[in-house]
Every structure is written in structure tokens, then in C-alpha cells.
Amino acid sequence: METSQKYHKCGSTLVQTIDAPLSLVWSILRRFDNPQAYKQFVKTCNLSSGDGGEGSVREVTVVSGLPADFSRERLDELDDESHMMSKTMAFMAADEEEKTVVVESYVVDVPKGNSEEETTSFADTIVGFNLKSLAKLSEKMVAHLKL
Numbered sequence: 001m002e003t004s005q006k007y008h009k010c011g012s013t014l015v016q017t018i019d020a021p022l023s024l025v026w027s028i029l030r031r032f033d034n035p036q037a038y039k040q041f042v043k044t045c046n047l048s049s050g051d052g053g054e055g056s057v058r059e060v061t062v063v064s065g066l067p068a069d070f071s072r073e074r075l076d077e078l079d080d081e082s083h084m085m086s087k088t089m090a091f092m093a094a095d096e097e098e099k100t101v102v103v104e105s106y107v108v109d110v111p112k113g114n115s116e117e118e119t120t121s122f123a124d125t126i127v128g129f130n131l132k133s134l135a136k137l138s139e140k141m142v143a144h145l146k147l
Contacts, residue, residue: 010116011107012124016131018100020138025100026083028138032056032075038134041126054078100138102131 018025028037033052036042043061050056056075077086104127110119 008110009107010110010120010123011105012120012127013103013105014124014127014131016102016104016128016135018102018135018138019098020100020135020142021098022083022100024141025102025134025138026080028134029083029085029102030078030080032058032078032085032087035060038137039130040133041130048072050075098142102134104131 031037031052033045033047033056035045035058041062043063045058045060048057048059052075054075054077058073058075060071060073062069062071073087075085075087077084079085106123106127108119108123110116
């Protein structure tokens with residue numbers, strides 16, 4: 001866990017191996033305008049500027065009952081050649097034949113009244129769930145393509 005006392009932020013990195021080719025997983029990840037395709041805690045996502053490419057800003061509303069209700073994220077970099085997306089949370093993927101390894105790193109604000117450990121634990125749970133959801137969706141798509 002990385003922390004910054006000056007800005008009261010914390011972060012972590014999670015890894016998910018997916019039994020699907022990189023091209024398929026990347027086709028889901030690169031859609032900055034559609035995180036709800038695999039992030040089940042996303043209620044709505046609207047681009048407030050841009051077309052989903054670099055420089056775009058999205059406003060994400062999450063389902064009720066979570067500590068956060070809303071986030072605004074800017075897509076700083078989208079590189080289809082190296083399969084890299086850089087924003088508030090960065091996704092990087094590497095191809096291993098028919099498997100893809102996705103590494104997601106994030107830095108988040110620690111809400112008042114919460115510790116860095118509590119915030120990291122919560123964020124790791126959500127990010128981990130999203131990565132498992134991405135794996136399930138990708139692997140389902142691969143199975144459908146093989147029919």
C-alpha cells in the first residue's frame with residue numbers, strides 16, 4: 001500500500017489473469033465511455049467532454065449503499081499498441097498466448113473518518129470484484145466465439 005500524508009491518499013495494485021486473448025480483453029477495457037460493461041457497481045457513466053479518447057472526462061455514478069456516490073475521471077492516455085490506459089486508475093495488459101494478465105493500479109482520496117487501511121481494503125474489494133467481472137465477461141465471450 002502506498003500512502004501520501006500531504007494529500008491523504010492511498011493506493012494499491014491488483015492483478016487478474018483472464019483466460020481470453022489480449023485483443024478481446026482490451027476491446028472491453030479501452031471503452032472509457034462504458035465501464036459498466038464489466039464494473040457492476042457503476043450505475044451510470046456519461047462523458048462530460050470528449051468522445052471517449054484521450055482527454056475525455058467521464059462522470060460515473062455508482063449504485064447506492066457505497067461510501068462514494070460519484071466520480072469524475074479523465075482519460076490521460078489511451079495507447080492501443082501497448083494496451084495501456086492511464087486515468088485515475090490505470091490498466092495495463094500483457095498477452096500470454098490465450099491468456100491476458102490485467103494489472104490495475106489506483107490512487108484514491110481517503111475520506112474523513114476512514115483510515116488508509118480501511119479505504120485500501122474497500123477499494124481493493126471493489127477493484128478485485130471488477131477484475132473478476134471483467135474475467136467472467138471476457139471468458140464468456142471467448143466461449144461464445146468457439147461455438
